[in-house]
Amino acid sequence: MDITRRxxxxxxxxxxxxxxxxxxxEQITGAAPPSEAYQMADHWxxxxxxxxxCIGCGNCVRACSKENNVPQGYYRTWVERxxxxxxxxxxxxSPNGAMDGFPPSTRTDVKSFFVPKLCNHCAxxxxxxxxxxxxxxxxxxxxxxxxxxYCLGCRYCVQACPYGCxxxxxxxxxxxxxxxxxxxxxxxxxxxxxxxxxxxxxxxxDFKNPHDPVHAFLRDNKVEVLKPYMATQAKVYYKDxxxxxx
Amino acid sequence: MIPGVxxxxxxxxxxxxxxxxxxxxxxxxxxxxxxxxxxSLERVFKVEAVRPTYRLxxxxxxxxxxxxxxxxxxxxxxxxxxxEMYLTPHRSSAMAMFGFVYLWYLTVxxxxxxxxxxxxxxxxxxxTTTGLTRLVYKVLTLGSExxxxxxxxxxxxxxxxxxxxGIPSAFLLHGYVGFIFGSIKANPxxxxxLMPIVFLFSAMSSGIAxxxxxxxxxxxVKKRPIDMPCLDTVARYLFYCFVIDFTLExxxxxxxxxxxxxxxxxxxxxxxTRLFFSQVILQICLGTLVPLALLAAxxxxxxxxxxxxxxxxxxxSLIMIGIFAMRWNVVIGGQLFSKxxxxxxxxxxxxxxxxxxxxxxxLMLLPFAIFLLLVKLLPPWPERExxxxxxxxRA
Numbered sequence: 001m002d003i004t005r006r007x008x009x010x011x012x013x014x015x016x017x018x019x020x021x022x023x024x025x026e027q028i029t030g031a032a033p034p035s036e037a038y039q040m041a042d043h044w045x046x047x048x049x050x051x052x053x054c055i056g057c058g059n060c061v062r063a064c065s066k067e068n069n070v071p072q073g074y075y076r077t078w079v080e081r082x083x084x085x086x087x088x089x090x091x092x093x094s095p096n097g098a099m100d101g102f103p104p105s106t107r108t109d110v111k112s113f114f115v116p117k118l119c120n121h122c123a124x125x126x127x128x129x130x131x132x133x134x135x136x137x138x139x140x141x142x143x144x145x146x147x148x149x150y151c152l153g154c155r156y157c158v159q160a161c162p163y164g165c166x167x168x169x170x171x172x173x174x175x176x177x178x179x180x181x182x183x184x185x186x187x188x189x190x191x192x193x194x195x196x197x198x199x200x201x202x203x204x205x206d207f208k209n210p211h212d213p214v215h216a217f218l219r220d221n222k223v224e225v226l227k228p229y230m231a232t233q234a235k236v237y238y239k240d241x242x243x244x245x246x
Numbered sequence: 247m248i249p250g251v252x253x254x255x256x257x258x259x260x261x262x263x264x265x266x267x268x269x270x271x272x273x274x275x276x277x278x279x280x281x282x283x284x285x286s287l288e289r290v291f292k293v294e295a296v297r298p299t300y301r302l303x304x305x306x307x308x309x310x311x312x313x314x315x316x317x318x319x320x321x322x323x324x325x326x327x328x329x330e331m332y333l334t335p336h337r338s339s340a341m342a343m344f345g346f347v348y349l350w351y352l353t354v355x356x357x358x359x360x361x362x363x364x365x366x367x368x369x370x371x372x373x374t375t376t377g378l379t380r381l382v383y384k385v386l387t388l389g390s391e392x393x394x395x396x397x398x399x400x401x402x403x404x405x406x407x408x409x410x411x412g413i414p415s416a417f418l419l420h421g422y423v424g425f426i427f428g429s430i431k432a433n434p435x436x437x438x439x440l441m442p443i444v445f446l447f448s449a450m451s452s453g454i455a456x457x458x459x460x461x462x463x464x465x466x467v468k469k470r471p472i473d474m475p476c477l478d479t480v481a482r483y484l485f486y487c488f489v490i491d492f493t494l495e496x497x498x499x500x501x502x503x504x505x506x507x508x509x510x511x512x513x514x515x516x517x518x519t520r521l522f523f524s525q526v527i528l529q530i531c532l533g534t535l536v537p538l539a540l541l542a543a544x545x546x547x548x549x550x551x552x553x554x555x556x557x558x559x560x561x562x563s564l565i566m567i568g569i570f571a572m573r574w575n576v577v578i579g580g581q582l583f584s585k586x587x588x589x590x591x592x593x594x595x596x597x598x599x600x601x602x603x604x605x606x607x608x609l610m611l612l613p614f615a616i617f618l619l620l621v622k623l624l625p626p627w628p629e630r631e632x633x634x635x636x637x638x639x640r641a
Contacts, residue, residue, distance in 0.1 A: 075257045092254040092588055117256070126432060132342035133330045150330065153323015155263040156341050162432035164256025164585055168263065173323030230431065246586040 038186045043141040044207040045180055046235030047194070048217050049116055051242070053201035056081055056114040058101040060193035060202060065099065067181060067192035074167045076178040077118040077193050082244060084111040090244040115245050116202055118193070119144060119165040119178035120226060120234035127157035127166065136175065142207070142235060143182055148174040162230045180204070207235070253589025262581045262593045265601040267317035270609055272423045272445065273573045274314045277613075279420035279446070280453010280487075281307040282356070282412060287483065289409040295479035301626035302464065303457045304360050309617035311352055317609055321601060340426045351419045355412040361386075362405040364624050366393045382623070420449040427576060434509035435580040440498050447491035452569040454484045455562040460617070462559065468627070474551050478544075481558050485541040488565065492534055495572075512587040520582050520590060525575045533568015537561035 056079055064070060064077045078097035083105065084090045091110075095102065098114075105112055121144050128136050128144060135150040136157050151174035158166040158175060169176040181191035189195070190204045205214035217223070217239070224241040225234040238245075248260055285303035287293040319325045332349075335342035361368075369391050372383035421442040428441025438444075458480050465472045502510060517525055540561040544554055583590050596602035 078257050080254075089588065092586065094254070094257055097257045126430075129338045130341065130430075131336055132339045132345075133327070133334055134336035134339075150327070151324065152327050152330065154318075154321070154341065155323075156339070156426075158258075158263045159581075160430055160432055162585055164259045167258040167261075168323060175323075246588065 038188075040140040042208060044235075045142045045185060046121060046205050046207055046214070046237065047118070047180070047191075048203050048205050048214055048223075048237045048239065050201050050203075050239045051113055051115060052240060053199040054079065054114040054116055055199055055201075056098060056102045057198060058098040059196045059198060060116060061097050061099045063192040063196035064178075064181075067184075068179070070176075071170050074169070074176070076165075076176070077116065080115045080117060080245075081105070082111075082113055082115060082242065083107055084242065084244050085109070111242070113242065115238070115241075116193075117163065117165070117226075118236065119180070120163055120232065120236045121178075121180060123233035123235065124231065126160040126162065126230075126232060130156045130160045132156065139182075143180045143185075144177070145179055145182060146175050146177060148172055148176075151175050162227050162232065250592035250594075251589060253584070254586060255584040255589045255591050256586060259581075259584055260591050262578070262591070264577055264581060265321065265593075266578075266595050266603065266606045267321045267601050267609070269570075269573045269577045270317040270606060271314065272420075272427075272449075272577070273452070273570055274310050274317070274609075274613065275423050276420055276445065276449030276569065276573075277453045277456050278307045278311045278314060278351075279416045279449040280451065280455075281310070281457050282416040282453070283450050284454045284457050284480065284483070285359075286409050286413050286416075289406060290413065293479060293483075295475050296483075298473045298476045298627075299457055299461050299480060301363065301624075302461055304356070304363065305617060305620045305624065305626060306457050306460055307453075308356055308360060309613040309620055311348075311356060312616055313609060313613045315348065316612070317606075320605060320609075340422065340429055344422050344426060347415075347418055347422050351412075351415050355408060355415045359405055359408045359412060360624070361388070362401045362408065365390065365401055366398060367624070369393045417446060421446050423449075427580070432585060433580050434507070435513055435583070436576065438498060440494060440501075444491070444494045444498060447487055447494055448569050448572055450487045451484060451491050451565055454480060454487060455565040455569075458484060458558060459562045459566070462555065464621075464626075470627070472555065474554070477558060478554070481541060481544060481554075481561070484562070484565070485538075485545060488534075488538060488541065492538060495534075509587055512583045512590075516579060516583050516590060520592065521575055521579050524571050525579070528571035529568050529575055533564055533571050537564040537568065540564075 058079060060077055061075065061079060065075075068076060070076050075097040078094050079102075080092050080094045080098075081102050082090050082092050093102070102114075121138075121142060123138065123142065125136075125138060125144050128138055131137075131151075132154060133150060133152060135148075135152070136144065136146045138144050148169075153168060153173045153175065155168055155175065158168065166175050166177045168174070181189070181193075184191060185204065191202075194202045194204045203213070205217075206212045207214060214237075218237065221239045223237045223239055225237060226241075226245065227234075248255075251260055281303045284296065285300050285307065288296045288300045319328060322328055331342050331345045335345065337343070365387070368383050368386045370393070372380060372387050372391070375383060424442030424445030427436040427445075428438050430436045458477070461480070462472060462477070502513065537560070540557045543549075544557055549557065578593050581591075582593065595606075598604045
């Protein structure tokens with residue numbers, strides 16, 4: 001059968017009309033609903049970090065900055081490079097939060113490693129404790145968040161955070177910090193930093209999910225949280241964390 | 247390298263969050279508490295010698311208390327939301343609860359005590375003045391115009407009770423400011439159970455010194471003779487308070503040095519470098535040792551009235567400077583080192599910004615303007631007959 005130009009135009013028009021109707025219907029009916037509505041009570045989020053896998057590329061910092069519109073000069077996540085020499089104070093650097101990675105190290109006689117940092121989403125958060133109006137809070141799924149429509153900008157929480165994870169957003173005049181990409185994880189996605197880590201050094205975990213690899217990770221490895229003596233019940237666990245890390 | 251940074255700071259730590267205005271806040275609150283404690287010496291502890299400073303101390307406390315929340319307001323990112331601290335306070339927050347302590351102290355203690363103390367004067371002035379002034383005094387009587395001896399006795403009894411409640415309230419007010427800092431476990435420079443009590447005694451010292459200086463200045467302006475027994479007594483109590491304050495601060499220092507925990511190296515470095523001038527020179531040497539020596543000398547040796555006055559002025563002024571330096575060292579010093587203990591940042595006071603030097607100076611001058619207004623409205627030195635009447639009422 002010969003297909004004429006007229007036939008092609010006719011078929012094309014019909015397909016266009018059908019597609020438009022379908023798209024309109026999808027709009028009206030609200031499209032395909034999520035297969036399962038997100039239940040906060042079913043989750044308890046945290047993160048595991050494998051120090052030995054981090055190569056200090058800074059992908060996580062860039063991804064976080066882009067995903068969350070982090071203002072320049074402030075960091076929801078950053079990476080530190082430690083160079084530890086026997087009997088001396090460790091030398092630590094994090095140029096521009098490792099946004100552009102690190103320059104090559106000139107030292108070969110030291111223990112060197114990278115430490116990605118972010119809010120530890122502590123279960124007993126000092127920042128939550130001190131907020132005078134309760135603008136910063138732990139969500140039922142274990143994420144420490146700031147209600148920017150309620151924050152006074154007093155910065156008491158910035159002082160109370162032992163890990164230096166908070167800052168005052170220069171444009172909003174409210175305190176800002178890592179949200180564990182709450183807008184993503186409640187949609188079944190992982191965080192921007194985890195998604196963009198080329199070596200899988202950072203991994204979002206759900207402690208309430210019995211099938212989550214975190215349980216094997218905690219069981220099979222020597223893990224530690226930052227500044228355990230602060231007793232904040234931090235939920236970011238590091239594998240093989242060196243004792244010099246602060 | 248980041249300019250102004252030595253070693254390693256967490257990237258968000260480089261910029262200081264609490265500025266000069268937050269230095270003013272504990273300083274001003276301390277002056278309130280100190281002035282009130284001095285007023286209570288006469289009222290509750292019957293130290294009659296300090297009677298000439300009683301009303302002056304109350305007005306000083308009020309002038310500073312009215313200004314105390316302003317540095318905080320100016321510092322907030324969203325001052326328009328500060329009312330939420332009262333409407334939806336977060337009960338685990340020391341800062342939220344401070345709002346209520348402040349309100350309690352302002353309304354229940356200070357305003358009430360001043361009103362009771364001045365009620366008879368206010369009624370008298372409402373009757374003897376004319377025009378707008380009369381209206382102001384009329385409003386201030388709050389409709390209570392009975393100044394009979396029986397009514398004055400009731401005023402006195404209620405006033406006494408308010409002062410008795412006021413003493414722990416004043417302790418609470420400034421102890422609480424200390425607690426706001428002392429309870430931050432993330433910061434070893436602040437985290438100390440001694441902090442509230444150190445703040446309290448330094449507050450008492452600065453408040454008493456402020457009233458002492460204001461009293462001498464007022465007498466100079468009013469061309470009235472200075473009551474030397476009064477001045478000597480105030481100076482004696484200032485000495486006692488300051489000795490306790492110094493002892494507590496030394497205890498804290500010795501404890502930190504002896505214990506030498508993880509943070510010590512960092513804090514020690516800071517004291518010897520960035521805080522050397524404000525801590526060692528201003529706070530410890532000029533602001534503590536010199537005034538302590540001067541006050542101790544006045545207790546141990548006999549000096550003429552003129553020499554004593556000069557020594558009190560010098561000691562009082564140095565104490566005020568020293569305690570301001572102490573507040574600076576606590577607030578600013580506590581943010582100059584990294585919580586990683588691996589680096590240090592710097593702080594430069596901005597000039598005419600919202601949290602800069604200009605608003606800070608304005609905020610420090612404002613209480614004095616309010617004080618002048620209060621002195622005009624409620625003269626602390628009543629006419630002779632009023633003093634006698636009050637004396638009879640109290641008897």
